[in-house]
Amino acid sequence: MFARWAGDATVGADQRDLPPWQRHHPSPIPVRERTARPSAPACSCSRIRWKVSDLFERGPMYVPSFAELVGDEDDFFAYHFSKAPYVRRNALAADPKEVLSVADLDEILRQETLRPHHLRIVKAGSLVSDETYVRTSHGRSDGAIVTENVYTQFRSGATIVWNSVQHFRRNLRALAETVAEKLAAPTDVFAFLTPAGGRGSVPHDDRGDVFVLQLNGTKIWRVWPAPEIRSDGAASYNTESLGTPELETALQPGDVLFIPQNAPHVAMAEDAVSLHVSLTAQPATWSALVRLTVDKIIEDGVRLRTCPHLSDGNVLAHAQQLRGALDGLADRLRQVDAEREIRRLTALHTSRPSALDERAFHSIARIDECRETSRVSRTDAELTFRKSADGRVEFGLGGATVSLPESVSKALDAMASGDSLIARDFLSRVRPEESVEVVKKLARLGILAIEQKAAR
Missing domain, CATH: 3.90.930.40 (Outer Surface Protein A; domain 3)
Structure with missing residues (x-):
């Protein structure tokens, strides 16, 4: 169904000895493909490297730039942000394993600080109960992960998901901060380790925009169009009811896939262990922004801080008071300086402590x-x-x-x-x-x- 990207049919003879992130792959899907330019001159903004001394974060660490994820920033926000998916081939400027490797996940799994809420195990589209890999003492869970049980689940075909993996990798924290600032949205990072030929979840959507960075192995993705009216929740789907995917592709290490909010998608590993990280950002909707503006006005309104005694006998009196409060709110809303308020909201969603200020x-x-x-x-x-x-x-x-x-x-x-x-x-x-x-x-x-x- 899909071309083997590392095969002779798609990689030139002069590139077969190069690692995947240095190859230029032809695209089987000409639309919505955004190809990076490996031969472009290097610049100081293409990556960030810095010294760290954490237990398993020694030496220089690679932090992909926002440009590596999106290419032309103006094009991204005009045509793709919360709208349409795309793939960038060879997007990462360094070895993808420097972002996160399978060996790194072994180290994270062995840390005593890892707790059940940091881990999910999915098998055949269903969530595996944490009772199968969390240690119990005297009949009660003590919150410790039994690593061998996690490995057993993986060997039997389950996908292991690390939630908020940026808590354990400083370069992923820095990357999450970059995406959060650019998209003005809180951003979380998840790592998905899938055995060869394995599929984790059934077709589903996410509450936010997602950047997928393929780091190891090959994974086949199908993405369907996002609905015009977005929802705050996530849903699962039946493949037959979704129709024709908007995008079908196989990601190689170094490729980046963007999936807009609420766009149904599903993925399956090929014949090798697959590792990818998903950066999930949840930009604020207009309804959320308007709610913040109204909340600020209400907080400043002294008259609205009194507590009415709601009862059937006071309906008419309280109805008049409510009408007065709503009219007052409407007057205050008409007086809002929209430009000043949008600057406040922008600062509210983009001002975060720097992940690079580690000392x-x-x-x-x-x-x-x-x-x-x-x-x-x-x-x-x-x-x-x-x-x-x-x-x-x-x-x-x-x-x-x-x-x-x-x-x-x-x-x-x-x-x-x-x-x-x-x-x-x-x-x-x-x-x-x-x-x-x-x-x-x-x-x-x-x-x-x-x-x-x-x-x-």
């Missing part, structure tokens, strides 16, 4: 080493100032409020341009050591940054 505690501890000659600069942290009656200024930062002398706000305003200065010169008319202490406090809050080397 925050260490950085905070290094602040104690600040000296009078240390050079400091203003960070890009957004502050709100409010002058209090005692001549001090209250700073609002990320939900925290700090009170400091008014001279501090003036010093920060002077640094707004991004200029740096010596710690002892941050505050004038005070002793150098007092200026340094204020600098340390602001650095701990993330308002100032201290360079590692002191100025002379």
Whole structure:
């Protein structure tokens, strides 16, 4: 039914000795195929590499860029985002095993921190009870995974699913953060390990948009069109009732498949163990965004915080009160600055802590080493100032409020341009050591940054 991508019929003689992610495969389905360009010049944005020292995350780690997943970003959001599937051949710039390998899953499975909610086992389209692979003590589950039982299920044809696998792989956390920021949506990562010839789930859809990264083996996918009206839930389907798939393809390591929200799909491994990760993002619908706007207005409305005594005897009186509340809400909605509100909603869905800021505690501890000659600069942290009656200024930062002398706000305003200065010169008319202490406090809050080397 499907071409064997590693076979002689589809790979040129000059490419047979190359690993799959370096080959250029012809596409059996000309529509909706988006081919990466392996010969394009390398650039600094094609991948991110950084040092880590976790128990099983040693050495450089590869984090695919968003461009590797989608190609042209404008085309993706115009034609595919929550609309239509596509395949990108050879999309990953490095060895797919550097994203996640089968051996990595062995390491994760052996970690004592793994709990039943991190794992699912699916066999012949049905979920296997966790009682078959969770240890019991005195007749009760103690939450520990019995690894040998998981291996037994896999040997017998079951697909093993790691839920939220980004909790165990820092590069997947970084990738999830990138997708979450680009799509303005919370993003989770799942790893699917399927034995040769195995099929995990029956045809189903997902509540969010899905990026599938094939990392090991070959998997055959069928994807049907997404319905015009989307639902918040997931559903299973009968293959006969779905009709002709919109896309049929076989993914090789390094390929990326995009599946829009609610598009039914099913997959089956070929003659080797298949490993893929799915990044599932759940973008907010307009109904969810409007609800957030209404919720904010309601939270600000003092009159709506009273509690009526609902009863059959008070229906008419409460109906009049409800009508007044709804009319007031309608008036407030008409006064909403739509541009300002959409900026607030965008920030709400895209502002997340960076997955690459992995040494925050260490950085905070290094602040104690600040000296009078240390050079400091203003960070890009957004502050709100409010002058209090005692001549001090209250700073609002990320939900925290700090009170400091008014001279501090003036010093920060002077640094707004991004200029740096010596710690002892941050505050004038005070002793150098007092200026340094204020600098340390602001650095701990993330308002100032201290360079590692002191100025002379």
